Amino acid sequence: MNTTHASPSSAADRYGAEPATLIRLRDVEKSFAQGHSRFYALRRVSLDVPQGEFLTIMGPSGAGKSTLLHMLGMHDSGWTGEYWFLEHEVHRLDPKARARVRNAHIGFVFQSYHLLDDLTVYENLEVPLSYRDVKKSARSGIVCDVLDRFQIVGKKDLYPRQLSGGQQQLVAVARAVVASPKLILADEPTGNLHSEQAREIMELFKELNAGGTTIIQVTHSDVNASYSRRVLTLKDGWIQAEPTTPG
Numbered sequence: 183m184n185t186t187h188a189s190p191s192s193a194a195d196r197y198g199a200e201p202a203t204l205i206r207l208r209d210v211e212k213s214f215a216q217g218h219s220r221f222y223a224l225r226r227v228s229l230d231v232p233q234g235e236f237l238t239i240m241g242p243s244g245a246g247k248s249t250l251l252h253m254l255g256m257h258d259s260g261w262t263g264e265y266w267f268l269e270h271e272v273h274r275l276d277p278k279a280r281a282r283v284r285n286a287h288i289g290f291v292f293q294s295y296h297l298l299d300d301l302t303v304y305e306n307l308e309v310p311l312s313y314r315d316v317k318k319s320a321r322s323g324i325v326c327d328v329l330d331r332f333q334i335v336g337k338k339d340l341y342p343r344q345l346s347g348g349q350q351q352l353v354a355v356a357r358a359v360v361a362s363p364k365l366i367l368a369d370e371p372t373g374n375l376h377s378e379q380a381r382e383i384m385e386l387f388k389e390l391n392a393g394g395t396t397i398i399q400v401t402h403s404d405v406n407a408s409y410s411r412r413v414l415t416l417k418d419g420w421i422q423a424e425p426t427t428p429g
């Protein structure tokens with residue numbers, strides 16, 4: 183990938199210089215009614231994520247990983263506790279205001295790509311920019327730049343079904359970064375890919391993180407986790423211990 187971001191050392195410098203906190207969670211809980219009691223998917227989750235972080239969330243199935251990722255992505259409102267994202271008090275925002283913060287700052291990558299089947303690669307990449315109110319005339323320059331960076335210019339008029347799984351995920355990552363988000367949330371981003379394709383996606387994340395983008399990924403893969411700076415383990419909705427450094 184031909185990246186126009188800052189040099190890899192800049193993120194490390196920022197890290198060393200105690201960068202600003204991007205995310206601060208305090209006592210976040212999410213529960214579901216279960217008969218006469220409640221089932222807790224997240225228990226008193228408190229977490230600080232500095233800007234420039236590359237964090238992995240691991241844990242057994244049902245531990246609350248996806249719940250936490252969706253909550254961080256502001257897709258979910260049925261939780262209690264406090265959530266600051268930069269200067270925004272997310273716990274106080276209504277759904278519309280949350281959507282504005284999300285569209286301005288967060289890109290998503292899912293296991294099953296979630297590209298829009300009826301849109302071409304080019305059109306898929308335009309979607310996040312339309313949410314951001316980027317004018318049509320300005321969009322093409324931004325989309326063409328990302329197509330170029332991800333070396334997928336030749337695929338721009340194809341539909342997702344005409345691409346391999348690895349290519350679709352490449353487009354999904356391109357779509358996640360097209361609006362220059364501060365944060366990328368990835369849920370098992372290589373779960374459907376062969377190891378070589380998975381490596382390509384993880385190398386891409388590494389480069390984006392080196393350029394300053396904060397990344398939080400959920401994965402079962404130790405190889406994927408080794409790309410991150412910290413690993414946080416969840417079990418039964420609880421953070422197990424302080425996040426550790428992988429490897």
Ligand code: ADP
Pocket residue numbers: 214221222223241242243244245246247248249250
């Ligand atoms: P993970 O991603 O770690 O596999 P999830 O975050 O998907 O786990 O789920 C955490 C727990 O919350 C699971 O036990 C799951 O069954 C439960 N859960 C998730 N969504 C709902 C729901 N809508 N109603 C009831 N329980 C739910």
